Amino acid sequence: MRRIGLFAIAVLVWPMVLLGAEISQESTDCVDCHTVINPGMIAQWKHSRHAQTTLGQAIKKPALEKRVSLSKVPEGLENVAIGCAECHTSNPEKHPDTFDHMGYSVHVVVTPTDCATCHPTEVEQYGKNIMSHAYGNLVKNPVFRDLADSTNGIQTLETVKTSLEPPDDLTNADSCLFCHGTVVRVTGTRTLDTDMGEMEVPVLSGWPNQGSGRINPDGSMGACTICHTRHQFSIEVARKPYTCSQCHKGPDVPAYKVYEVSKHGNEFSSSNKTWDFTAVPWIVGEHFDAPTCATCHISLMIDEEGEVVAERTHQMNNRLPWRLMGLIYAHAHPRSPDTTVIKNKAGLPLPTELTGDPVTEYLIGPEEQKQRKETLQRVCLSCHGVEWVDGHWERFENTLQTTNEMTLTATKIMLAAWDRGASRGLAHQESIFDEAIEKKWVEQWLFYANSTRFASAMMGGDYGAFANGRWYLSKNVQEMLDWLKLRTEGGDE
């Protein structure tokens, strides 16, 4: 293990200097104790770039090689590594979770506000990313709140019907909010009995969590650590598809599963051991031979001549003309990352009507779609000819259309069931997601249409056919119809 050699050197000069970057006195104090208490945590940090570089060095890199986006180094940070204290004691006045710890004002939850000290552009972009609003977009949307509650709530049997008790906070944190983000709040303090005596620490509700739209004690939204894994913050990890798989793998959003068995995924799995995932900028063909999620959606990528193929973005959707997933129909991306501002004709915060018609005033228009498509396709064209890319795209947009049509058919069966009283649903205004037939309808769009679209977008083959794809779109319609026929009069052929 090459790393062992580095350690041998490091140990000699520890704790004053680690591989050239001086550690602040504050962080040295942290490390001295926590290396005993949480040895893995400290070791991960020691392996990180944060531990081995100073901000003074980072800011002097040529523009394309920069990993920080601040314009001026704050006082005191010029010549020290980014250690424990540099993050966990920054902006103390903004953090309600700040507590006195061994003479320092420390907070547990490092937030985008803290990260913005060195990475302001990335944090700003991420704020425009729909992912940063994932908490509110779910919880403050009555339709999706209903879906979540009917999924996570406790059902109990009363004669031949069930009653639903809404889920508790712990369950929500364990289910939808695991990815969408919890609300992290200080609810009090407690006293820990430690080897170093009693310590009073804040009690946090909604903790732990690294959801993409986590509501932090300081009011900021997001958890950079969901992709930039603590405490190594490795760009290699963030660029590999396993990071995205943490959230994007289920039947509702099978991006990783599709990628894994695509040609791109094959090349990644077969060959990535010789690729360079740490280089900035990332040079197509030199550092890697096939894209990961980050290549197409986030990373700064150049060619061997130094031409920029794609600018780095943490907004992500600025390479995405369409929104494939999560909603009843595929549609143009919403203008605002806060989707609760949308109102369709029924007054609901949904980007389409129940019939699939887009609520255009809240969605990006054709011009913006065209630009986003071209931005994305410049990545494709690095390795593919124009015919290939255009043919692929035509097929993909056709699939958005046909999966929307198959969803519409299922919706019409659902409407008929509500209409004829076979299902309570809309009539009773209780929930449109709590009955068996309603749940089948949800699967039509949330699972099968989504899977088919991801398969099309990433050439995932069977995921567009038998693996949660068109086979199920087709079967589900027939099963919904079967259900309705059994329960209504005179409707048979």
Next chain:
Amino acid sequence: MRRIGLFAIAVLVWPMVLLGAEISQESTDCVDCHTVINPGMIAQWKHSRHAQTTLGQAIKKPALEKRVSLSKVPEGLENVAIGCAECHTSNPEKHPDTFDHMGYSVHVVVTPTDCATCHPTEVEQYGKNIMSHAYGNLVKNPVFRDLADSTNGIQTLETVKTSLEPPDDLTNADSCLFCHGTVVRVTGTRTLDTDMGEMEVPVLSGWPNQGSGRINPDGSMGACTICHTRHQFSIEVARKPYTCSQCHKGPDVPAYKVYEVSKHGNEFSSSNKTWDFTAVPWIVGEHFDAPTCATCHISLMIDEEGEVVAERTHQMNNRLPWRLMGLIYAHAHPRSPDTTVIKNKAGLPLPTELTGDPVTEYLIGPEEQKQRKETLQRVCLSCHGVEWVDGHWERFENTLQTTNEMTLTATKIMLAAWDRGASRGLAHQESIFDEAIEKKWVEQWLFYANSTRFASAMMGGDYGAFANGRWYLSKNVQEMLDWLKLRTEGGDE
């Protein structure tokens, strides 16, 4: 990244010589522009063996080390690397997609006919492989065409029934034909506005596609690039199981998913970083410790003494006595790779009757089965004793039998439903795949029986029990029965 060092050298002498192999003037012309337009594509090729070897060198290798199978080097190819022009301008007269491009007669779609210049044996063998006929075996078989149409077509609701509109070509290309192969045809030309001025290029329907049975513009069948990924054509990638996963992963053919969690897959995943996937011939125990898909089904494999354990084959089924998947019942392999020639008693191109009885005159006989089995088992015996291999095989053939029996039971329920009018099916001669109950029947053989057999063949454990295996075979029969009982009279126990 070791590769960077090589590049440094390459750059010095580029474009005349790359690592010892001279690049033809024609290919140099291609590279000069396309390195700017498609840098990833060119870089992949530079990493390839094609870019670093001449045919003159390749043909002089000792027999077991040869990667080409031609007997004589065509004029002009002796001393140049296999570059862009060597493939994309070969056999111009055979290619309807040939167009004039910067003074060269170029075709976009390189086909098995082109590859056969250097690899004639492999192309000839592949022509006998059922995979090369995957397009026609699906589309020209009315039963499977019906299955595909009912899966991929658009269903719309009319009162309490649905009508089915057959799928368009884009949808087919995105679904079944993604793996089976599309028909690629020149449908016209279009003018591209490029940095180098206007260019007229052919428009291709069914493009892009790399399905195993792709019908090419030149009439040939197949796409070598499905496994030998462009433009690196890496034998390492082809030999790793991720390549096969591109098609063999869904519930209909879960070979990769089963392999992944088998003992062999475990060894591969845990240890392959130290194995040698580029050596030819491939020496068991020296280059690898456990088989991948290629080891058992394709590769030339020898032992450390130089004895041949298995000859290389691109026919593949010559190591396969049984056909496990895709059809209603497992059966002996068909004689002809073109399965549309088969006729069962009902006049359908199916290898068995609806009862499972094999249509023997179209299938290989016991002698051929025995020989194929022994060919395959010689691979097994490299690492396993006779008792192990025989015990495994007995269990596997028993599973073929029992899964066929469980399919027969489902078929009988289906027949009863057709008989009693609970399902239209056969009676109406419209489709036997479009109703909910019919789709459940399909899942019995296409998903659950197949999964159980793959699990048995590759010791995949739970895939033979709860993960799409016997649990579902058993549950599905009961659900079909439930369905039938609700809809028919007097049949209760």
Next chain:
Amino acid sequence: MRRIGLFAIAVLVWPMVLLGAEISQESTDCVDCHTVINPGMIAQWKHSRHAQTTLGQAIKKPALEKRVSLSKVPEGLENVAIGCAECHTSNPEKHPDTFDHMGYSVHVVVTPTDCATCHPTEVEQYGKNIMSHAYGNLVKNPVFRDLADSTNGIQTLETVKTSLEPPDDLTNADSCLFCHGTVVRVTGTRTLDTDMGEMEVPVLSGWPNQGSGRINPDGSMGACTICHTRHQFSIEVARKPYTCSQCHKGPDVPAYKVYEVSKHGNEFSSSNKTWDFTAVPWIVGEHFDAPTCATCHISLMIDEEGEVVAERTHQMNNRLPWRLMGLIYAHAHPRSPDTTVIKNKAGLPLPTELTGDPVTEYLIGPEEQKQRKETLQRVCLSCHGVEWVDGHWERFENTLQTTNEMTLTATKIMLAAWDRGASRGLAHQESIFDEAIEKKWVEQWLFYANSTRFASAMMGGDYGAFANGRWYLSKNVQEMLDWLKLRTEGGDE
């Protein structure tokens, strides 16, 4: 390939000495022939530590570095490598499968009894592991035997009902017993016609198998090779999660699938190529940055100061307070690894009543649970703070509770169906697992509750929501209710 260099050296001095460890004359005799017959098998062994170390060297290691647990080296084993003969001819009198082979008394099936010569502590611990009793806990428990038979048996159609024929031994070996273990018995002998003449060898039933509770010909239980893969016995392979995936991947026990897409799994997949999986003891932060299955459940782990974080255990459940899977309700771990000794109020060997109430006298108590929890949490605390670990644990135990409640609701629907005669079930005393509705009930606990719990335990995100998690818990209850309402009178809302 670094290994090739080692081979070059090895070949020079072979067969007398391999990398410093002398090979016994007996093993040399084995290798001489089998290197020709089974080259992969022999090569794997050559790569093993067994081939490269003597017991004399192994026993002299400092305590924390020891991989053997015997106290005194048996005569004759001091200075030889652990080769073929050392295992396959040991304890000949205990092995009914011993046969005369080229002058040696050889047995095919190496058992825990043989392994205990050098690893007695591990074998003893494993005997207390519920996994070693996996055969009897399934086959001798009438409830689970019924579940297995109704899953694996052959169903045939008789008018509008089915009859069930119990599964044959080959099917059982291919299904549940693949992981649980078969009974391996000598059923006779047969004569092989080999290149070296005729050989008489024992015929073994239930072979091959490497199930965790395999009943061996010598009466011992287990197959060490399920994790310590023959014939390399690599600790690297055993420590990687792919090994556990061989059994722990299906919907009934999706540990690997959850791990794969968790943060820990992400770090493993992204970074493990630079970790050291062969070091003993295993140092957190130095040898690895994130846990695999083995880290939390089995391995000896220390910190960089040399402090023991967790002792090695092959009992495994001594780091586990709760049993999540396989049974109707989550519950405290049973006291005895032989769970057939349990009797609930209904007289069945189940750890809870049908209502979920634990059968406490057979289960570990709160004190033991607390201790096991603390043992496990010491591993967590290597990298996580107290707040993190406590918050995670509170959420996890809440999920055990809520998934039990959702199972109870399904159970009550099932009871109502039995009660009202909509399902035969309990009334007919035939099987409680053979009807469609009963199988839905099974999925509630065996698939969906289990998946939700694993997702919670390992922060697997969507596996607690849409991927076999709460979505299905919720949908399944509604579908069971739908089923019941259709088939009973007057129960509608």
